[in-house]
Amino acid sequence: MSIWELFVKSFVEDGGYKEVLRGLAVTLVTAICALIIGIILGTIVAFTQIAKGKGPILRFFKGFFKVYVSIFRGTPIAVQLLFIYFVIFPAIGLGLMKAEIVGLIIFGLNSGAYVSEIMRGGILSVDKGQSEAGRALGLNNTQTMLKIVVPQAVKNVIPTIGNEFISLLKETSVLSFIGVMDLTKAFREIGSANYEYTIPYLILAISYLVLVFIASGIVKLIERRMRASDNR
Amino acid sequence: MIIAKNIYKSFGKVSVLNGISCEIKKGEKVVIIGPSGSGKSTFLRCMNLLETPTNGEIWFDDKLINEVDPYLHDDLIEKSNTCKKLIQSNIDTESALLKIKEEKLLKKYEGKEFRLAVKEFTKANHIDINFARRKVGMVFQHFNLFNNLTVLQNLTLAPVQLKIKTKEQAEEKAMALLKRIGLEEKANAYPSTLSGGQKQRIAIIRALAMEPDVMLFDEPTSALDPEMVGEVLELMKDLANEGMTMVVVTHEMGFAKEVASRILFMDGGVIKEENSPKEFFSNPKDLRLKEFLSKVL
Numbered sequence: 001m002s003i004w005e006l007f008v009k010s011f012v013e014d015g016g017y018k019e020v021l022r023g024l025a026v027t028l029v030t031a032i033c034a035l036i037i038g039i040i041l042g043t044i045v046a047f048t049q050i051a052k053g054k055g056p057i058l059r060f061f062k063g064f065f066k067v068y069v070s071i072f073r074g075t076p077i078a079v080q081l082l083f084i085y086f087v088i089f090p091a092i093g094l095g096l097m098k099a100e101i102v103g104l105i106i107f108g109l110n111s112g113a114y115v116s117e118i119m120r121g122g123i124l125s126v127d128k129g130q131s132e133a134g135r136a137l138g139l140n141n142t143q144t145m146l147k148i149v150v151p152q153a154v155k156n157v158i159p160t161i162g163n164e165f166i167s168l169l170k171e172t173s174v175l176s177f178i179g180v181m182d183l184t185k186a187f188r189e190i191g192s193a194n195y196e197y198t199i200p201y202l203i204l205a206i207s208y209l210v211l212v213f214i215a216s217g218i219v220k221l222i223e224r225r226m227r228a229s230d231n232r
Numbered sequence: 233m234i235i236a237k238n239i240y241k242s243f244g245k246v247s248v249l250n251g252i253s254c255e256i257k258k259g260e261k262v263v264i265i266g267p268s269g270s271g272k273s274t275f276l277r278c279m280n281l282l283e284t285p286t287n288g289e290i291w292f293d294d295k296l297i298n299e300v301d302p303y304l305h306d307d308l309i310e311k312s313n314t315c316k317k318l319i320q321s322n323i324d325t326e327s328a329l330l331k332i333k334e335e336k337l338l339k340k341y342e343g344k345e346f347r348l349a350v351k352e353f354t355k356a357n358h359i360d361i362n363f364a365r366r367k368v369g370m371v372f373q374h375f376n377l378f379n380n381l382t383v384l385q386n387l388t389l390a391p392v393q394l395k396i397k398t399k400e401q402a403e404e405k406a407m408a409l410l411k412r413i414g415l416e417e418k419a420n421a422y423p424s425t426l427s428g429g430q431k432q433r434i435a436i437i438r439a440l441a442m443e444p445d446v447m448l449f450d451e452p453t454s455a456l457d458p459e460m461v462g463e464v465l466e467l468m469k470d471l472a473n474e475g476m477t478m479v480v481v482t483h484e485m486g487f488a489k490e491v492a493s494r495i496l497f498m499d500g501g502v503i504k505e506e507n508s509p510k511e512f513f514s515n516p517k518d519l520r521l522k523e524f525l526s527k528v529l
């Protein structure tokens with residue numbers, strides 16, 4: 001059998017495509033959920049970091065988040081997966097949690113660290129005069145943030161958030177470190193069925209390329225929409 | 233309407249305002265001039281607490297809008313531990329007060345009686361700054377129109393958010409104001425599509441949409457191309473003629489001469505001279521002012 005025939009056999013006849021589809025779903029779901037967790041978490045962290053005030057609670061959270069961001073930005077995601085899944089979760093009694101869920105949480109935490117920096121930059125990039133004008137009209141800090149600063153910040157960060165999503169898509173390929181059947185692992189299984197990896201890994205690479213291509217297209221579309229909506 | 237009492241402001245180690253007192257009365261048009269860096273903007277921004285004074289008090293309509301400055305209240309100082317101690321050591325009350333004020337002797341904690349007195353004074357006189365700001369319009373050098381909102385939304389945001397008007401009422405008022413400056417057709421445009429003069433006139437009516445009692449202007453024409461200065465000054469003159477109380481920082485001497493009821497000259501963080509426009513320009517006394525006028529006139 002040629003390597004192509006070998007691939008077709010394990011992909012179609014032995015049902016490998018089912019694994020691949022499931023793996024694709026896991027990859028996409030992990031990336032999307034991680035981004036959502038990341039945006040929520042990152043926004044909370046960013047607002048805490050730029051909040052003014054000297055209260056002990058605020059100071060505690062500022063310190064806590066600073067440590068969180070340094071750890072998650074300062075270590076490789078693969079190490080985070082291994083350490084949290086095999087060491088921390090069992091230690092706190094969560095050793096039986098499904099690897100897919102743990103992976104998703106860890107990617108969310110990881111993304112939150114990066115998004116917090118993006119959001120902070122986005123908020124700080126809005127001209128100070130914008131919030132001053134809001135405050136001078138009598139709006140309080142929250143109203144000024146929600147109605148004036150955040151909408152402009154979000155617009156500024158959309159391209160960067162898009163890049164973050166593309167990174168996430170690719171980085172999820174290390175999920176197999178904790179045994180999750182993602183796109184990468186699905187193709188590896190097909191390859192190892194008859195020790196022939198050329199075609200599976202080629203298609204794997206192409207699949208990521210296509211995913212990234214589609215994701216970039218969507219980001220560009222959103223950007224263009226936002227620009228058209230207020231033709232600045 | 234606005235009373236500034238002995239305002240000091242420093243940024244870190246740099247002291248920018250060094251004891252400014254002045255009163256803006258209803259209907260007055262006060263113009264502030266002075267060399268660059270003399271603290272004009274900082275003082276103006278203290279009036280609506282965009283900058284918090286380091287010392288001193290700002291009163292708006294007989295209400296205190298920043299923190300109590302105990303050094304301005306003898307009756308408060310008298311309740312402090314420091315003052316009590318001084319009096320115990322056989323100094324009479326008057327000299328004790330003087331000494332404390334001169335040498336800034338009050339500490340963070342001055343005893344329960346002092347703290348309670350400050351609290352009580354605050355309760356009786358203080359109002360929330362967000363409330364005061366509704367009645368104090370401000371116009372900035374760089375317009376600061378909200379970039380993410382249309383002109384109409386810029387004009388209605390605050391009145392609607394603060395529940396002063398319904399959306400319909402606010403829009404009606406906004407359209408009337410736009411009509412007044414001849415820019416109705418820009419209601420749905422975004423600020424980025426407007427000229428500087430248009431932006432600044434809209435910034436002015438954005439403040440007017442809150443129906444303020446007093447308007448603060450910080451060099452409203454300095455960022456404009458020369459051909460657009462006129463339209464903004466015209467609008468400001470109209471406001472002045474309608475009786476609006478105005479405080480204007482500007483380099484437009486013609487405007488000052490024509491509109492001001494009083495001109496303040498600031499230099500080095502203090503008011504060096506204060507006079508009616510006529511006296512101010514024809515008979516300046518302060519040396520720095522003479523120098524300044526010879527340069528700008």
Ligand SMILES: Nc1ncnc2c1ncn2[C@@H]1O[C@H](COP(=O)(O)OP(=O)(O)OP(=O)(O)O)[C@@H](O)[C@H]1O
Pocket residue numbers: 243246248266267268269270271272273274275
């Ligand atoms: N936020 C700030 N932080 C530090 N220094 C400041 C700040 N704002 C103002 N200053 C300093 O305070 C001084 C007075 O500034 P201010 O803007 O009040 O002057 P001005 O009289 O308005 O000058 P100009 O005519 O140039 O507008 C300047 O030396 C400025 O550098």
Ligand SMILES: [Mg+2]
Pocket residue numbers: 272273274450451
């Ligand atoms: Mg200034």
